[in-house]
Amino acid sequence: MSVIYIQGGVPLEGEWQVQGAKNSVLPILAGCLLTREAVAISNCPHLSDVEAAVDILHHLGACCVWQGDTLVVDASGACHTSIDEGRMRAMRSSIMFLGPLVARMGEATLTYPGGCELGPRPIDLHLTALQAMGCEVNEADGLITCTGRPQGGVVSLRFPSVGATENAMLCAVGAKGDTTIVNAAREPEIVQLQEFLNALGGKVWGAGGSVITIQGGQTLHGGHITILGDRIVAATLLSGVAAAGGEVQVRGVDWRHLSTVLQLLEQAGCRVRSGTDSIWFRRRPDVPLRAVAPISTAPYPGFPTDAQAPVMAAFATARGTTIFQETMFSHRFGHVPGLKAMGADISLHGGGAWVRGVPQLHGAAVTATDLRGGGALAVAALGAQGETTLDGLEHIDRGYEGLEKMFRHLGARAERR
Numbered sequence: 314m315s316v317i318y319i320q321g322g323v324p325l326e327g328e329w330q331v332q333g334a335k336n337s338v339l340p341i342l343a344g345c346l347l348t349r350e351a352v353a354i355s356n357c358p359h360l361s362d363v364e365a366a367v368d369i370l371h372h373l374g375a376c377c378v379w380q381g382d383t384l385v386v387d388a389s390g391a392c393h394t395s396i397d398e399g400r401m402r403a404m405r406s407s408i409m410f411l412g413p414l415v416a417r418m419g420e421a422t423l424t425y426p427g428g429c430e431l432g433p434r435p436i437d438l439h440l441t442a443l444q445a446m447g448c449e450v451n452e453a454d455g456l457i458t459c460t461g462r463p464q465g466g467v468v469s470l471r472f473p474s475v476g477a478t479e480n481a482m483l484c485a486v487g488a489k490g491d492t493t494i495v496n497a498a499r500e501p502e503i504v505q506l507q508e509f510l511n512a513l514g515g516k517v518w519g520a521g522g523s524v525i526t527i528q529g530g531q532t533l534h535g536g537h538i539t540i541l542g543d544r545i546v547a548a549t550l551l552s553g554v555a556a557a558g559g560e561v562q563v564r565g566v567d568w569r570h571l572s573t574v575l576q577l578l579e580q581a582g583c584r585v586r587s588g589t590d591s592i593w594f595r596r597r598p599d600v601p602l603r604a605v606a607p608i609s610t611a612p613y614p615g616f617p618t619d620a621q622a623p624v625m626a627a628f629a630t631a632r633g634t635t636i637f638q639e640t641m642f643s644h645r646f647g648h649v650p651g652l653k654a655m656g657a658d659i660s661l662h663g664g665g666a667w668v669r670g671v672p673q674l675h676g677a678a679v680t681a682t683d684l685r686g687g688g689a690l691a692v693a694a695l696g697a698q699g700e701t702t703l704d705g706l707e708h709i710d711r712g713y714e715g716l717e718k719m720f721r722h723l724g725a726r727a728e729r730r
């Protein structure tokens with residue numbers, strides 16, 4: 314089994330082009346089922362979660378071909394209506410196939426999805442959204458069966474769930490009538506899903522706001538989309554610079570998608586200059602970060618739960634105490650034992666982590682237990698004295714396209730063996 318070795322204490326310097334966003338490409342891959350023509354997805358990241366989605370598409374009868382960083386999907390031959398437990402458990406986003414599958418086939422049978430262990434991750438909002446559009450949903454013996462041609466309707470979400478908003482959009486585009494999604498999630502990946510559906514001939518408005526309107530009854534054609542830069546990978550990279558010091562130019566990401574993270578790192582003493590498609594970022598290696606006011610995760614445009622772990626790793630060596638309040642997922646502090654093994658002083662109370670900065674972390678043997686927690690341990694290792702051995706790479710590879718290569722390119726002593 315491979316591990317990543319990181320010899321810490323080297324400031325990061327240089328430029329990096331950020332990969333395409335995992336959370337953008339996954340619903341788009343599910344959306345390819347809505348058309349019988351080919352779709353080209355450029356800047357598609359090579360990730361194990363993308364492979365899992367491709368495996369589901371193949372299983373359903375679609376054809377997927379890589380051409381460099383472009384993935385071409387032709388779902389004209391899709392004919393199956395069920396996805397088995399093994400494929401469903403490979404990742405959380407397997408549930409994104411429910412909406413487009415029932416819209417195309419009038420029937421879908423799935424099991425519950427897998428994904429990172431961050432606490433209970435129900436799918437009730439996905440199911441009630443499909444019911445509101447006229448589908449019949451039955452749950453029995455671990456199987457979810459969804460039947461009926463979706464008609465459209467009003468989908469009112471009690472919480473702005475990213476996945477439920479996307480599933481509802483995907484189903485609604487294939488519905489006969491119109492749909493309004495109220496209290497929709499507002500993440501940039503949802504705006505890109507709208508862009509994708511409209512590029513295929515769909516009629517979707519309002520993404521980025523809380524109300525999304527979809528005019529159903531369109532026949533979708535083929536098309537092309539370029540996946541936007543991954544804001545969480547960018548946040549991880551910047552956290553690495555905040556931890557180790559240095560000066561980098563991050564390309565291919567929209568700074569507005571990261572504004573809460575950038576503001577916080579600026580308050581902590583980092584320098585930031587944002588351009589249209591790039592961010593220049595510096596933390597002087599001889600000046601430690603300063604603790605900041607409590608940070609609470611929230612739906613976009615609030616502070617992203619996915620950035621909580623990597624940012625916390627940088628604050629492990631800040632001057633003073635920083636409190637991280639996790640409001641989205643109940644078990645999202647899986648990185649804390651690893652950080653503590655590296656010398657961090659962190660205590661957990663309820664949904665909060667009290668991070669009392671220490672002057673220096675040291676290398677240790679640590680294990681990633683979830684995707685962004687793995688990113689956090691790498692960030693801590695970059696600033697630590699000595700060597701860190703990081704395993705649990707199957708979690709990291711779900712969402713980072715060569716995490717160690719990114720940091721090595723910027724001068725870190727990081728390699729996978």
Ligand code: UD1
Nearest residue numbers: 336406433434435436437438439474475476477619641642
């Ligand atoms: C997506 C992102 C993930 C991110 C999360 C929150 C993808 C592929 N994943 O996950 O990286 O951490 O948004 O920004 O885009 N909930 C329910 N019932 C449901 C669905 C969700 O109660 O049916 C709750 C969840 O338990 C959680 C909250 O809503 O507490 C937010 O979850 P949601 O926005 O749905 O996250 P995901 O779409 O799973």
